[in-house]
Amino acid sequence: MALKKTGSLFRFMLRRDRLRMPLWLIGITFFTLAVPVAFVDLYASQQERDGMAETMANPAMTAMVGPADLDNYTIGVMSAHQMLLLTAVVVGLMSILLVTRHTRADEEDGRLEMIRALPVGRLSNLNATLLVLCATHVVLALITGFGLYALGIDSMGLEGSLLYGTTLGATGIFFAGVTALFAQLFENSRATIGFSIAVLLVAYLVRAVGDVGNETISWFSPLNWVTRTEVYANNHWEPLVLMLGVAVVLGVLANYLNAIRDLEAGFFPARPGRKNASAFLQSPMGLALKLQRTGMIAWAVGLFVMGLSYGSVLGDLEAFFEGNEMMEQMLVAEEGYTLTEQFIPTLMIAMGLLATVPPGMAMLKLYGEEKKNRVEHLLGRAVSRARLMGSYLLIAIANGFVMLSLTGIGLWAAGDAVMEEGLDFGMIYGAALIYYPAVLVIIGLAVLFIGVLPKLGSIIWLYVLYSFIALYFGGLFDFPEWVGQLSPYGYIPELPVDDMAWMPVSMLVIVAIILMIIGFVGYRRRDIEG
Amino acid sequence: MSVLTVNNLTKQFGKFTALDGVNIEVNEGEIYGFIGPNGAGKSTTIRVLLGILKATQGSATIFGQDAWSDAVDIHKHIAYVPGDVNLWPNLTGGEVIDLFVKLRGSNNQSRREELIEKFNLDPTKKCRTYSKGNRQKVALVAAFASDADLYILDEPTSGLDPLMEQVFQQYVLEMKNKGKSVLLSSHILSEVEKLCDRVGIIRQGKMIESGTLGELRHLTRVHMLVETKQPLTDLNELKGVHAIEEKDQAVSFQVDAEALDNVIKHVSQFGIVKLESSPPTLEDLFMRHYEQKDESEVGGAS
Numbered sequence: 001m002a003l004k005k006t007g008s009l010f011r012f013m014l015r016r017d018r019l020r021m022p023l024w025l026i027g028i029t030f031f032t033l034a035v036p037v038a039f040v041d042l043y044a045s046q047q048e049r050d051g052m053a054e055t056m057a058n059p060a061m062t063a064m065v066g067p068a069d070l071d072n073y074t075i076g077v078m079s080a081h082q083m084l085l086l087t088a089v090v091v092g093l094m095s096i097l098l099v100t101r102h103t104r105a106d107e108e109d110g111r112l113e114m115i116r117a118l119p120v121g122r123l124s125n126l127n128a129t130l131l132v133l134c135a136t137h138v139v140l141a142l143i144t145g146f147g148l149y150a151l152g153i154d155s156m157g158l159e160g161s162l163l164y165g166t167t168l169g170a171t172g173i174f175f176a177g178v179t180a181l182f183a184q185l186f187e188n189s190r191a192t193i194g195f196s197i198a199v200l201l202v203a204y205l206v207r208a209v210g211d212v213g214n215e216t217i218s219w220f221s222p223l224n225w226v227t228r229t230e231v232y233a234n235n236h237w238e239p240l241v242l243m244l245g246v247a248v249v250l251g252v253l254a255n256y257l258n259a260i261r262d263l264e265a266g267f268f269p270a271r272p273g274r275k276n277a278s279a280f281l282q283s284p285m286g287l288a289l290k291l292q293r294t295g296m297i298a299w300a301v302g303l304f305v306m307g308l309s310y311g312s313v314l315g316d317l318e319a320f321f322e323g324n325e326m327m328e329q330m331l332v333a334e335e336g337y338t339l340t341e342q343f344i345p346t347l348m349i350a351m352g353l354l355a356t357v358p359p360g361m362a363m364l365k366l367y368g369e370e371k372k373n374r375v376e377h378l379l380g381r382a383v384s385r386a387r388l389m390g391s392y393l394l395i396a397i398a399n400g401f402v403m404l405s406l407t408g409i410g411l412w413a414a415g416d417a418v419m420e421e422g423l424d425f426g427m428i429y430g431a432a433l434i435y436y437p438a439v440l441v442i443i444g445l446a447v448l449f450i451g452v453l454p455k456l457g458s459i460i461w462l463y464v465l466y467s468f469i470a471l472y473f474g475g476l477f478d479f480p481e482w483v484g485q486l487s488p489y490g491y492i493p494e495l496p497v498d499d500m501a502w503m504p505v506s507m508l509v510i511v512a513i514i515l516m517i518i519g520f521v522g523y524r525r526r527d528i529e530g
Numbered sequence: 531m532s533v534l535t536v537n538n539l540t541k542q543f544g545k546f547t548a549l550d551g552v553n554i555e556v557n558e559g560e561i562y563g564f565i566g567p568n569g570a571g572k573s574t575t576i577r578v579l580l581g582i583l584k585a586t587q588g589s590a591t592i593f594g595q596d597a598w599s600d601a602v603d604i605h606k607h608i609a610y611v612p613g614d615v616n617l618w619p620n621l622t623g624g625e626v627i628d629l630f631v632k633l634r635g636s637n638n639q640s641r642r643e644e645l646i647e648k649f650n651l652d653p654t655k656k657c658r659t660y661s662k663g664n665r666q667k668v669a670l671v672a673a674f675a676s677d678a679d680l681y682i683l684d685e686p687t688s689g690l691d692p693l694m695e696q697v698f699q700q701y702v703l704e705m706k707n708k709g710k711s712v713l714l715s716s717h718i719l720s721e722v723e724k725l726c727d728r729v730g731i732i733r734q735g736k737m738i739e740s741g742t743l744g745e746l747r748h749l750t751r752v753h754m755l756v757e758t759k760q761p762l763t764d765l766n767e768l769k770g771v772h773a774i775e776e777k778d779q780a781v782s783f784q785v786d787a788e789a790l791d792n793v794i795k796h797v798s799q800f801g802i803v804k805l806e807s808s809p810p811t812l813e814d815l816f817m818r819h820y821e822q823k824d825e826s827e828v829g830g831a832s
């Protein structure tokens with residue numbers, strides 16, 4: 001009885017997701033299939049691939065993408081090594097967002113209450129959600145698996161291809177289980193998403209640290225199981241059995257917790273809160289800060305830890321470079337810089353882009369509040385639109401500065417500790433902060449959208465993603481120069497290797513200011529929605 | 531003296547005309563009832579008055595200042611309660627009330643405590659856990675705790691229980707006694723009837739009626755219940771008589787105000803045994819506009 005009408009709900013969810021699901025699937029499949037095809041072009045001979053293997057054979061890369069059989073670096077092994085883990089993270093993210101959407105978010109907004117008032121079982125919604133996710137991931141496994149095989153690349157056999165696809169699917173099912181569990185524990189969808197993503201990030205970091213240092217540590221991370229399948233090399237299926245086994249346990253646990261709790265309740269009961277507002281919560285700015293506090297702290301900790309993890313790798317990197325003649329030749333092109341220093345811009349661009357996410361979110365929050373009909377409480381009182389938007393903007397600007405600083409400080413602190421001759425703080429901090437103007441441009445873009453075309457605000461994320469692909473993978477795939485120049489990050493001098501260039505940097509700041517001004521003017525003129 | 535003036539206000543959302551030449555005037559010390567069916571444009575009017583939406587045409591002024599360009603100045607002297615109160619799930623009711631009062635300016639702790647107690651609200655609970663009525667109470671406490679000159683209330687009682695509804699009415703009347711003005715949009719017609727000095731009815735973005743309740747009543751029908759010695763005949767042939775219904779010996783019907791004289795003359799010929807009359811309720815008034823709408827639509831189709 002507890003599962004009555006699960007089938008109907010299953011179909012209903014598929015209907016609600018009829019656009020969303022195919023977009024995720026197409027996106028992930030496209031990315032998965034495009035990379036090996038590009039590699040075939042770029043690294044046609046085994047000699048070129050061995051060169052690539054040499055570049056990858058260092059702790060920093062291992063921390064980023066995991067271990068691989070570098071002596072047998074075929075197109076297949078290379079694709080799996082460089083893409084599988086990152087794609088698995090994206091699949092995990094997809095599960096987290098979709099499961100939350102159909103469980104806690106629906107429950108929190110009272111939609112589940114209406115469903116539950118129908119002759120529908122108590123556990124039907126949860127299990128329909130899990131079924132939808134399982135079905136989706138089976139489809140994902142099959143289309144990526146057979147798709148990869150269909151590329152007809154020698155080193156990518158049928159078993160390996162199916163293992164590749166199944167690994168992605170299994171990771172998705174695993175994180176569906178994680179999210180289903182958190183959806184029972186927490187009363188709201190933000191906490192559900194937040195804690196699930198935290199698990200994803202911790203899993204990534206644990207395996208990064210473990211892969212570089214101590215393999216036993218790695219085994220505690222489900223994302224390590226992804227790389228241990230050794231797709232296209234030894235094709236191990238066992239880690240996936242482990243993954244799916246744990247996923248089933250998580251699913252059963254979620255069902256149990258769902259069965260014993262009240263609708264709209266969690267397991268962390270609401271404590272009585274403050275009777276009066278603190279002195280802090282007396283202005284639009286105070287309110288905005290209070291609303292975002294938890295999220296911002298989480299991001300700050302996350303980025304600092306990321307800086308630390310990258311930094312801790314620098315020591316190994318140095319030791320590694322010392323013994324490797326070929327590597328020294330490859331990187332020695334720039335006079336006067338140590339190999340470590342030359343490696344820093346690569347790390348910084350990744351961290352700089354990631355550090356753009358929290359300030360971007362802080363700015364877009366203003367429109368989120370509008371959609372939830374909450375800004376009218378403020379604008380209906382003696383708060384001007386300029387002051388409201390200004391509060392959010394100031395927070396976003398400060399947020400970006402703090403986040404970038406933390407990545408730099410983290411990198412320096414750990415790097416300085418592990419390297420023999422230490423690291424220069426000014427050099428590292430400067431290399432991090434140089435991305436600030438680009439972050440400002442993204443914030444400015446968010447302001448512009450909120451003021452003029454608020455519905456399209458999420459486009460800034462596409463732009464950040466584009467920047468990531470254009471610049472981070474630009475080197476790998478030999479993109480033409482203009483591809484990078486379409487992104488503000490493409491104009492940032494790569495400190496410490498490049499010289500400081502004030503001109504492009506000041507131009508970026510000016511562009512950011514102009515975007516912000518247009519956004520402010522638009523915001524003062526338009527209707528508030530809701 | 532007029533506190534709030536809306537003059538020929540038009541608001542379009544794309545091609546859709548939500549408001550079409552709306553006129554409203556609220557005078558000092560007056561409670562103005564704003565009624566109309568769902569989607570008529572009440573909330574839209576109010577949001578233009580708050581400077582949240584920009585008028586397509588016409589003007590909206592409060593305290594003689596423009597509702598759009600002087601919004602912040604105006605808001606220092608008004609209190610607003612929306613119909614759908616959406617609050618921040620992770621703040622407590624007490625925090626929200628303080629923030630709201632603070633954002634307007636003044637702060638009156640003892641008044642706040644009194645209101646919280648009267649409305650029976652637990653201010654230490656997170657807004658996430660509040661029912662619709664409780665969220666509305668948060669907005670009401672914040673509004674009445676502020677010392678405003680004009681109160682703009684958009685369906686403020688749609689979630690309140692009858693007891694709280696009374697508390698609400700008591701505070702509205704208290705405001706009126708202090709000489710404050712109130713713009714009250716509501717679907718609870720008995721509430722409007724009880725509180726409001728003047729009423730405006732809006733339908734499909736157009737004001738179709740406005741005036742004091744007395745004036746409006748004048749335009750409408752009186753309910754009558756008559757018992758006569760001889761059977762009452764030919765009633766349906768008189769002008770201005772509607773909804774005739776036989777009830778045992780008696781007949782009930784409605785009479786247009788201007789036809790009253792004629793009808794009484796006619797009825798008295800049959801020897802009146804009993805005669806009851808009641809004034810039209812606001813509901814009748816309201817319903818009559820629906821009927822008119824239906825009739826006019828039927829007429830238009832034929």
Ligand SMILES: Nc1ncnc2c1ncn2[C@@H]1O[C@H](COP(=O)(O)OP(=O)(O)OP(=O)(O)O)[C@@H](O)[C@H]1O
Binds near residue numbers: 530569572573613
């Ligand atoms: N942002 C908007 N875009 C398009 N149409 C809108 C928008 N806001 C309101 N409308 C339309 O304007 C009309 C008037 O809506 P409004 O909310 O003012 O009605 P209302 O009188 O307050 O109704 P209710 O009694 O249900 O609260 C409706 O038809 C509504 O659909």
Ligand SMILES: [Mg+2]
Binds near residue numbers: 572573613684685
């Ligand atoms: Mg309304």
